[in-house]
Amino acid sequence: MMAEVGAHLSSNAAPEQPSIFEALAQESLMEAVKPALRHAVKVLAESNPSRYGFLWRCFDELYLLLDVLLQNHFLSHCSASFSENFYGLKRVSGHRRGQLGLSSMSHWRSLLLLCLVPYLRAKLDSLLARHRDEEDFSIRLGQSRWQRMYRAAVAAYPYVSSAWQALVFCQQLLFVFGVAKSHSPLLWLARVRLARLSAQDIRDMELSWESEQGPVGESLMHRTWHLVSQATRGLAMSLSTTLSLGVFFLQFLEWWYSSDNQSTMKTLTALPSPPPPVHLQPPNQSAAESELYLQTCPLCRRLRTNATVLSTSGFVFCYRCVYAYVKTHHRCPVTGYPSELQQLVKIYSPES
Known part of the structure; x- marks a missing residue:
């Protein structure tokens, strides 16, 4: 009896309307793509900070550009986002009654x-994460307006954010019981709803693609626009094909680089810490000078106060010196390794 009720709730009344499971699955697809790409860029930046460090620092902006190209291509040719098209769904405007194609306003x-x-x-x-760090380390910002x-x-x-999550949950609950036509407030704001692709929709997409391969006008403007559109379409199709082939591999990456698995791997492959870089210490120093040098901050060249280690490199600095440097440059001052504020670890000596 309960299985029949669950099947009724997931199928909905309209045959073309997707179930809540399909709608949530297509959302989780793009949520898994960004962390995988972020980790790949991080590995690349750590391998050569001087050449690829800008990719890590500008990752959000570069991903935004990539996302705009990909989503614009699929909205234009498939009336759906990349993840929606992957699950055989489309976006339908209210006045089009299930036809393929979005209006210009709905598209944008x-x-x-x-x-x-x-x-x-x-x-x-x-x-928010930066603000929490500043509160944890008692760093007070200026009191300007x-x-x-x-x-x-x-x-x-x-x-x-909590209010938004509650709104999304209520919208999904209304969608399950057939009260709402869309499962997400973002779809409601876009004035569209999701529907399953039909056989006629697939034929229309194929005919549209074939018609766009035909000859264009003889004018230079038409030829230039045709070449630009073909290059953009080719780039988007290459990206979509690559993402489609790697979508199942992303789940493996998500598990492999999860915190639980990484802690297990570190335990199994833990190696002793390397010796300190002796070559950085000036030669011909007395014992007292060597001891003073070991307590000197590499940034301000003075005796360290509130000693803090940067976990990416192991070097110890004054907290305020390294905090300001990492916050501005996002790298280690000595080694140049990509670093974030979360990787600062304060050192508490027995005297403190």
């Missing part, structure tokens, strides 16, 4: 909500 609203909202959310999460507004906005963000 969908593109804006698909790409810009995740980017802004990632930036807000980064600001802008700084007070910044602190108030960051403090209010967790409550706004």
Whole structure:
């Protein structure tokens, strides 16, 4: 009896309307792509910081550009995002009654909500993490009006995020019981809903692709626009094919680089810590000078205060010196390894 009720809830009344499981599965697909690409860029940046470090520092902006190209291609040719098309879904405007193709307004609203909202959310999460670090380490910002507004906005963000999650859950619950036509408030804001692709939709997409391969006008402008559109389409198709082939591999990467698995691997492959870089110490020093040098901050060249180690390299600095440097440059001052504020570890001596 319970299985029949569950099947009824997941199937919905309209045959073309997807189930809640299909809708949530297509959302989780793109959520798995970004962490995998981020880790690949991080490995590349750590292998050669001087050449590829900018990829790590500008990852969010580069991913936004990639996402815009990919989603715009699929919205234009498949009336769906990449993940929705992967699961055989399409976006339908209210006035088109299930036909393939979005209006110009629905297209741009969908593109804006698909790409810009995740980017802004990632930036807000980064600001929130930075604010928590500043609070944990008792770093007080200036008391200007802008700084007070910044602190108030960051403090209010967790409550706004919780309210948004509650709204999304309510929308999904209404979608399950057939009250709402879309499972996400973002789809409601875009004035579209999801539907399953039909055989006629697939034939229409194939005919549209074949017609676009035909000859274009003889004018130079038409030829130039045709070449640009073909290059953009080829890039988007290459990206979509690559993502489609690697989508199942992403689940393996997500497990492999999970915190639980990494802690197990570190335990199994743990090696002794390497000796300190003796060559950095000036030669011909007395014992007292050597001891003083070992307690000197590499940045300010003075006796360290509030000693803090950067876990990516192992060097010890004054906390305020290394905090300001890593916050600005996102790398180790000595080795150049990509670093973040979360990798600062304060050292507490027995005397403190």
